[in-house]
Structures are given as C-alpha cells and as structure tokens.
Amino acid sequence: MTDELDPHLQDAYTEVLRRNPGELEFHQAVREVLGSLGPVVERHPEYTDAGIITRLCEPERQIVFRVPWVDDAGRVQINRGFRVEFNSALGPYKGGLRFRPTVLAGTVKFLGFEQIFKNALTGLPIGGGKGGSDFDPKGKSPGEVMRFCQSFMTELYRHIGEHTDVPAGDIGVGGREIGYLFGQYKRITNRYESGVLTGKGVTWGGSQVRPEATGYGLVYFAEQVLAHRGTSFDGRRVVVSGSGNVAIHAIAKVHQLGGTVVACSDSGGFVVDEAGIDLDLLRDVKERRRTSLTAYAEERGIEHRTGSVWSVPATVALPCATQNELDAADARLIVDHGCLLVAEGANMPCTPEAVDVLREAGIAFGPGKAANAGGVATSALEMQQNASRDSWSFEHTEARLAEIMRGIHERCLTTADAYGTPGDYVAGANIAGFTQVADAMLALGVI
Known part of the structure; x- marks a missing residue:
C-alpha cells in the first residue's frame, strides 16, 4: 500500500x-x-x-524444532518445524500447518499474523496461530509422509491442546497428513482429544463441509459482494488460479451458482476450458493421481499453456494458489478485461501494487482475511462438535458457513462506513478484526 x-x-x-x-x-x-x-x-x-x-505485531510464542525422519532407502532426513502462537486474546491459537519447501520463519509469521484478524472476523472464539515445515510431501511415499508426520508431532504435541492451540491443514497438509498427525498425538498422550486438530475425517471426529469450506466460503463471500453491486454469478465467466483443495471447491460452488469457471492453473501452467472446467477430471488428476494439469489438458484435448492465467478474460477473478502470485501487471490485465470482482482464496495472493491497481480501477476487492475465512470458521464449528460430542449434517454445517460468510461481508461494509471508507472491504476487514482483538487485549491487561 x-x-x-x-x-x-x-x-x-x-x-x-x-x-x-x-x-x-x-x-x-x-x-x-x-x-x-x-x-x-x-x-x-x-x-x-x-x-x-x-x-x-509480536508473537506470544515462536517454536522452531528439528524433525528427523527416515526415508524409504533408510537414509536419515532432517527438516525444520515451526509453530507461531501469535495471539490468544480471543481464544486458543487456531491456524493451519503448511508443508512446503519454501516455508521459513517469516512465512509462518505472516500467515499467523493474518490469521489473528481472519479468525476475529468470524465472530467465533479463536485466536491466531500458524505452523508448518519445509518438508515437501510431493513425490514422497505414504510411508515417508507418515514417518515425517509422526516425528513432527512428537515435538509439536507438547505445545498444543484443545484449550491451548488447535492446528489444522494448509498447503501440503490434507486429510492424510492430519490423520497421521492425530494418530501420533493420540498415541503419545493416550487421550482421544479430538478437538486438538481440525480437518479430521468425518468418521473420526471431523466436520462435514470442512474440505469444501474455504472454497465454498470464498464464493459465498463473493456472491455477497456481487449482490451488493446488484448482480450475481449467474452467467458470469470466472477464472480461478490454483487447482488444489480451495480452487476445486471454489469452482464447484461457482458452477452451482450459475457461473462458468473457464481456467485454472498449477505451478506448471494453466488450462482454458471454454465449456467449463470438468470437475470430475480435475479431481482425478489432482487428488487421485496427484499430477499436473498437463494430464487434464491431454484428456480434454486442449492446450496446456504457460504464463499468467490472468491473461484469460473474465468478470470474476479468484486467486486461490499462493502468496504474491498476482502482481501489478496481472492486475492491469484484469482491469482491461472489465473484471467486476477479485476475491482472495489464498492468503495474500495479490501483491500490494496489484491491490493498488485494482482499487484505483474501482474493482471490488475481497481481501483474504475476509474472503477465505470459511475454512477456519468451519474448523471452529468442528471444535464445537468435538466439545459437545456431536456431529452435524452437511446441510446444517453448510448453512452455518454461509451465515458466517454473510456476517463477515456485512461487518466489513458497516465497519468501513463507520470509519469513513464506504465500500472498502480492505479497510473494513482490517479495522473490524483489529478492534475486536485490541479491545480484548485491553481488557486482559498488559500480558
């Protein structure tokens, strides 16, 4: 900015x-x-x-630790683990674990800082934290992933708990990894403390809608923004970056609401499918085969392209890949296409320069701390179910998610109005999240 x-x-x-x-x-x-x-x-x-x-701006606690594990060839490998417990004024630390080679202390701190305000915006009693490792699950066997997760949890377990710090998944940490992590926690503690991790399988303490929540929540938020501008997804052409969990479920919800997602991407490039992204094939390629979009392109008989997915014209853009993926040049392409809305499905995917370009052009911009809060909101709903030994239906949980996202949208608008920046979702989200946490910190004294 x-x-x-x-x-x-x-x-x-x-x-x-x-x-x-x-x-x-x-x-x-x-x-x-x-x-x-x-x-x-x-x-x-x-x-x-x-x-x-x-x-x-100063984390309450930062934990860095060694993670030794043995690969399939019998060689000892060493990775570094992180957990940043940033702020607990509103509740136990809450935020995901990211397993990716690029994870550094600064990465985890940026994610944890964002998580404070995102969690506050949900209106649920959860603080902000984040964690992860520079371990890369891509190309590893299930046994290697399991041994790494067990070693990671052997250190992490002493720092977490359902009333202390509740991790979840993030990039590189899905249901498989959460299962291995929870199993090791249970083994070490001799407790079935299901509320200590979220993103669990629905048959062993998990919540319906949790896999879908970030993508669905993003589209629910975007739907509210469009409605505020007197329109909807119906008939809209949409571009989504990424092709992981968030992107897949965002695509699914856009299609349900009458829009057409014509392009998505991964680290190797992007595809343009004018008939609309084939979700069954995309899931098969990315979730079952764990391969690149080149396989999708080959089976659909379309071109696999390199460059920026934002070169594809659309009226709604949903960046769902990773931080700083959409720069000022991409933003100018989006403006030239006559885009109405950019909403962040990933954490901080737009550079500050890109945000400036979008806002100056009058494009509605939904920052990640508001637009992608659906994942952590549903994690908090999972914690509620664990605490009460209950299990809710998919329909009930999705209705709660939609209600929370509508509330976040309304809170952003009313806060922006109250502070003299009407219609500014960035200011509304930042101020609403900050004031809630700041008031709690004042009430708790200097700690």
Whole structure:
C-alpha cells in the first residue's frame, strides 16, 4: 500500500522491521493492516497508549524444532518445524500447518499474523496461530509422509491442546497428513482429544463441509459482494488460479451458482476450458493421481499453456494458489478485461501494487482475511462438535458457513462506513478484526 502511516503506526512498523530482518512477507502483511488503522488510532488513543499495536505485531510464542525422519532407502532426513502462537486474546491459537519447501520463519509469521484478524472476523472464539515445515510431501511415499508426520508431532504435541492451540491443514497438509498427525498425538498422550486438530475425517471426529469450506466460503463471500453491486454469478465467466483443495471447491460452488469457471492453473501452467472446467477430471488428476494439469489438458484435448492465467478474460477473478502470485501487471490485465470482482482464496495472493491497481480501477476487492475465512470458521464449528460430542449434517454445517460468510461481508461494509471508507472491504476487514482483538487485549491487561 502506498498510503503514509500515522506516526504511532510508523513507529510500530519500524520496530517490526528492526526485530524481524529479512522477513519480507511478514513485513508486507503487517504494513497492509497498519495502512488501514490511521482513523482507528486517531479515534481510540487508548490503543497506542497501551502499546496494543506493538504487542499485536509480536508473537506470544515462536517454536522452531528439528524433525528427523527416515526415508524409504533408510537414509536419515532432517527438516525444520515451526509453530507461531501469535495471539490468544480471543481464544486458543487456531491456524493451519503448511508443508512446503519454501516455508521459513517469516512465512509462518505472516500467515499467523493474518490469521489473528481472519479468525476475529468470524465472530467465533479463536485466536491466531500458524505452523508448518519445509518438508515437501510431493513425490514422497505414504510411508515417508507418515514417518515425517509422526516425528513432527512428537515435538509439536507438547505445545498444543484443545484449550491451548488447535492446528489444522494448509498447503501440503490434507486429510492424510492430519490423520497421521492425530494418530501420533493420540498415541503419545493416550487421550482421544479430538478437538486438538481440525480437518479430521468425518468418521473420526471431523466436520462435514470442512474440505469444501474455504472454497465454498470464498464464493459465498463473493456472491455477497456481487449482490451488493446488484448482480450475481449467474452467467458470469470466472477464472480461478490454483487447482488444489480451495480452487476445486471454489469452482464447484461457482458452477452451482450459475457461473462458468473457464481456467485454472498449477505451478506448471494453466488450462482454458471454454465449456467449463470438468470437475470430475480435475479431481482425478489432482487428488487421485496427484499430477499436473498437463494430464487434464491431454484428456480434454486442449492446450496446456504457460504464463499468467490472468491473461484469460473474465468478470470474476479468484486467486486461490499462493502468496504474491498476482502482481501489478496481472492486475492491469484484469482491469482491461472489465473484471467486476477479485476475491482472495489464498492468503495474500495479490501483491500490494496489484491491490493498488485494482482499487484505483474501482474493482471490488475481497481481501483474504475476509474472503477465505470459511475454512477456519468451519474448523471452529468442528471444535464445537468435538466439545459437545456431536456431529452435524452437511446441510446444517453448510448453512452455518454461509451465515458466517454473510456476517463477515456485512461487518466489513458497516465497519468501513463507520470509519469513513464506504465500500472498502480492505479497510473494513482490517479495522473490524483489529478492534475486536485490541479491545480484548485491553481488557486482559498488559500480558
């Protein structure tokens, strides 16, 4: 963001840069939130008097540990594990685990910082945290993945609990990995503490709709934005980046609502399927065969392309791959296509420069902390079911998810109006999430 910071906020940001050298993604996430808070600290000097901004930018706890495991050839491998327990003012730390070679301390801190505000926006009693490892499950055998997960949990278990810190999945951590992690936790603790992890299988403590939740929630949020502008998904041409869990379920929900997703991508390129992405084939390629979109292209008889998926014209764009995937040049393509809405399915997929381009062009922009909060919201619903030894139907859980996403949309709009930035979802999300956490921190004293 290009806006200048209030002096109090600038002091806090300067301290973040000093304390966290080289962690560019974390710097970006902090700067993005602080850029919205000028009107807040002007109206509420008690936040700066109590050091809320500086405290909020410093994790309550950071855990880094070694993860040794043995591969199928009998060689010892070493990875690094992370858990950042960022803020527990509203409830136990809550946030996923990411297994990816690019995971570093700064990656986990940026994700954990975003999670604080995302979780607050759900209105549910959960704090913010995140974790992961530089382990890459791609190309590993099931036995190797299991041994890694067991070693990872052998250290992590001492730091988590259903009233302390509740991890879930993220990139590289799906139902298989959650199963191995939960099994090791149960084995070590000798407790069936089902609320300690979310994203579990529905037959052993998991929630209906959890696999679908982030993608579905994204589209429910986008549907509200379009409705606020007097339109809908019906007949809309949509482009989705990514082809993992979030993207697949976003595509499914767009098709249910009458839109057509004509393109999706992965790390090797993208496909354009003018008839609409074939979900059955996409799931087969990405979830069962765990291969690239080249296989999808071959079976559909279409071209597998390289370059930017945002070169494909659409009126709704849903970036669902990874952070900083959509830059200013991509944003200008989106503007030229006459796009109405960009909503983030991934965490911080748009660079600050891209966001500036989109907002200046008058395109509705749904930031990830609001638009992709459906996953963690449904995780919190899973925690409710675990606490009460209950299990809800798919229909009931999806209705709760839709209700939560409508509430987030409304909260963003009303907060933006209250602080003089009507229709600005970025300001609305940042301010609404921040003020809820800040008020709780004030009530709890200097801790």
